[in-house]
Amino acid sequence: MRTGMCALALGLLAVVFLPTLPATGWLIGMLALALMLLPFRTYPLAFFLLGLSWACIGAQWALNDRLSPALDGQTRWVEGRVTGLPQQTEEAVRFELTDGRSRAGRLPKRIRVSWRDGPPVRSGERWRLAITLKRPAGLLNFHGFDREAWLLAQRVGATGSVKDGQRLAPAHNAWRDGVRQRLLAVDAHGREAGLAALVLGDGSGLTTEDWQVLQDTGTVHLLVISGQHIGLLAGLIYGLIAGLARRGAWPRGWPWLPWACGLAFAAALGYGLLAGFGVPVQRACVMVGLVLLWRLRFRHLGVWWPLLLAFNGVLILEPLASLQAGFWLSFAAVAVLILAFSGRLGPWSLWQVWTRPQCAIAVGLFPVLLVLGLPISLSAPLANLVAVPWISLVVLPLALLGTALLSVPVVGEGLLWLAGGALDGLFVGLAWLAGHMPAWLPAQVPWAAWLVSLLGAVVLLLPRGVPLRGLGWPMLLLAVFPPRAPVPHGQVDVLQLDVGQGQALILRTRNHTLLYDAGPRAGAFDLGARVVLPSLKKLGVAKLDLLLLSHADADHAGGAVAIARGMPVDRVISGETQRLPALLGAQACVSGRQWVWDGVAFELWQWPEAISGNAKSCVLQVQANGERLLLTGDIDHAAERALLDSPLAVPTDWLQAPHHGSHSSSSWAFLERLAPRSVLISRGRGNAFGHPHPQVMERYRALGSRVYDSAEQGAVRLQLGAFATPEVARGQRRFWRERLP
Structure with missing residues (x-):
């Protein structure tokens, strides 16, 4: 039966890797085949097909509910x-x-x-x-x-x-919102939003700085209701009843174990209801319920059995849960603790009980965080040593008890005041730690190196005395310094990022990196910090040799400050230096300036008569092995006419559409002279400006140019100098993505 349950889990997960969902006929066929195989005791294949069919049905229901x-x-x-x-x-x-x-x-x-x-x-x-x-x-x-x-x-x-x-x-029936309003109204040392996150799972009141501190210290799970909070409350109830029973204070006519398991599960459900009973909370309640059931009736089956049942139970209730990183982190953390605590002989000291779980979690979740592309906190083991017991034993009980007693004058508010003070003190310490050890976003790791790293983590979690256990460290650390294929000499790896209504292109030669434009920023929404900087780090870029900002408009230069703060930048050049923040130290764009990096030629141009704005965009031409790329910023018709008298007005293989394909750019004379083979358009889907304009698109079609539009195809990656077909992000087919036009 255990093999069948594993096969069911694989079937429920397989849907994530499907490029398209099977048609109704295929689904009926799979279900019929699974039912036919059951009498012949071919359980693994039958359960796999049942799991895959159910996951496909659930996914299709979700797709059918999308907007027409x-x-x-x-x-x-x-x-x-x-x-x-x-x-x-x-x-x-x-x-x-x-x-x-x-x-x-x-x-x-x-x-x-x-x-x-x-x-x-x-x-x-x-x-x-x-x-x-x-x-x-x-x-x-x-x-x-x-x-x-x-x-x-x-x-x-x-x-x-x-x-x-x-x-x-x-x-109507908005009691959770009422509780939130009351929590936000109390005096909790300025940490009212943190208490609302702990009690109700509502993190909307936390500031960007708070989230950054939690991410840098690996403590996000403490302020977002997770299995830890649900399990803690259930464990407290269970431990209370067990303690009363051991001391003879529990009624003899009531068997303590069923009561302990039942009341613990009721507490978990009550907390889940208070937290809104979202998918993460449902997952936690399922896991707690199965663990309690295992403790009550099925301990002889081993500790892995409830985890496998919970894994399948969550996916049966929500087949798309595996699309969320929290699903993998929750189950991986539990699996790591089971592996770390099982198979050990002899009692552990209090120090070992306190420190070993955090060390095991740090090692075990390292490859999981890598494959999910999430930041890795170097200070997480140290931060969680203090934060986990502080939140679990001090802040959370005070917050829950204070919330329950809010109707009692003074008492409820007093408990919440104490909880807020305890939480504020923790944040002060975490902020200090985050300032000294921020989170690390590693470069993308090849699959072979990741598998070796995963094996190394498993080896390190085995009991001491296992032969060759020490080899786990070099295997694990292979993911920190993975082998990478360098960019060939004389070529440029060009990546146009999908940053919505804005622009950002990363150009990498063998030993140098240039960023052309930094993505947009609107208020607190900074895509330089959210998309551009993480993409640079994922590519393994340690510093920028040149940050070239075409001009100072927010959709092109808005993310520049975040990038300059996030990594070293040797030099900044822009077409509009006066409108940029002084801390960037931008130099002016000089027409005719040329340089060569690793066999690749670069040249700048700017319309000398431009006064300000789009027309002052700094244009960059890149030549690699005879293949040309022209990045034009937001130049308009007048600037295009001036460019036709420059050395850059030659047939071009790749053209970045001026001004996102606006009607004020891409004149016929300009396009006819350049005759671009392919065009890159960076814009937001359904943007308010109507980019790209239909007349401009008609001109590109008339020239036979192939258009790569970020709004339709996502990020675009090409190897300039190889004359190869580019790769588009939406070309990685998944059943939930719109098909390419």
């Missing part, structure tokens, strides 16, 4: 009910709408919307909203966060921005 393509980009009046806890920021309020109805047609069950400068919105209210609806989508970069997959796993069928609205009915 006919409504994509349309503004429609929608009536619906606000669910969950709305997130109020200085810029907008974000919330989810369910049971949406519109005369335009059927709508998804869940719509995630944002209302800029909108009024306060409460959970449980009914609203009539004018929403510009969009199909679930997001930026798509190589090795980056896949928002489309995340939205699918959340069962969000559409997103949108609210233009107008009116409240139709007040909040």
Whole structure:
């Protein structure tokens, strides 16, 4: 049976790797075959097919609930009910709408919307909203966060921005929102938002600095309700009853073990209900329930059995849970602890019980974090040694008890004041630690090196005395210094990132790196920090030889400060130095300036008569083995005419479409002279400017140019100098991604 359960788990996971979901006929065939195989005791294959079929059915239901393509980009009046806890920021309020109805047609069950400068919105209210609806989508970069997959796993069928609205009915059964408002109103040393995160799972009130501190110290799991919090509460109830029974204080007529397991599970469910019972909380409750059931009836089956049952149970309840990083981190952490604690002889000292779990987690989760592309905190073992017991034994009990007693004058608020003070003191220490040891984002590791690293982690988790256990360290550390294929001499690895309505291109020769534009920034939303800087680190770039900002507009230079703070930059050049922050120390773009890196020629140009803005964009031409790339920034028709009199006005293989394909650029004379074989367009999907303009696209088609559009194809990677077909991020087929046009 255990083999069958493993096969079921593999089947439930296999859907993640499918480029497309099987048709209905194939699903029926797989189910029929699985049922036919069961009587012949071919359990592994039968359970694998059953798991795969169920996962495909669940995934297809989620895809069917997406917004119709006919409504994509349309503004429609929608009536619906606000669910969950709305997130109020200085810029907008974000919330989810369910049971949406519109005369335009059927709508998804869940719509995630944002209302800029909108009024306060409460959970449980009914609203009539004018929403510009969009199909679930997001930026798509190589090795980056896949928002489309995340939205699918959340069962969000559409997103949108609210233009107008009116409240139709007040909040109904919105007790969680009421608890949040009361928590935010108490005096908790400025840590009211942290208490709301602990008690309700609502992290929207935490500042960007708070999240950065938690990430740098590897303690995010402590402020986001996870299996640890659910398990802790269940463990406290179980331990309390067990302690009473050992001391003879428990009623003799009541068997203590069933009562301990039952009340512990009830406490876990109650905490889960308080936290909104989202997918992570459901996963934790399933795991706690199965562990308690194992303790009550099935201890003879071994410690791995409840983990396997919980793994399958979570995926059966939510087949798309494996698309979320939290799913893998939760089960991997439990598996690491089981492996670290099992097979040991003799009792452990208190010091060992306190320190060994954190060391085991640091080693065991290292390869998991690598493959998920997440930052690795070097200070996490030290931070968690203090933070885990402090949160578990001090802050969380005070916060839960204070919340439960809020109706009692002074008592509830006093307990929350103590909890807030304890949490604030912890944050002070974590901030100091984060300042000295920030999180490390490693470069992308080849699969072979990662597998060796994973094997090394498993070897290190084995008991002492296992032969050759010491070899685990060099195997594990292979992922820190993985072998990489260098860029060939005379070629350039060019990566146009998907940064929405903005631009950022990474150019790497064998020994040098140049970044052309730094991505957009709008308020606190800085894609230089969120996309460009992580992409550079994933490529193994330790420093920038040149940061070239075409001009100072926010969609091109907005992320420059974050990049300059995140890694060393030897030199900054821009077409508009006066409008850039002084800390960048930008130098002016000089027409005719040339240099050669590793056999690759670079040349700058700028229209000398330009006054400011788009026309002053610094243009860069790159030549590698006779293949040319021209990066033009946002030059307009006038600047294009001037460029035709320069040495750069020659046939070009790759052209970055001026001004994102705007009607004010890409004149016919300019395109006819350059005759680009391929065109790169960087823009946001459904942007308000209408980029690229239909007339511009018609000119490219008339020239026979192949267009690579970031809004449609995601990031684009090409090897300049190899005359090869480029790679596009959306070309990595997954069933949840829109097909290439």
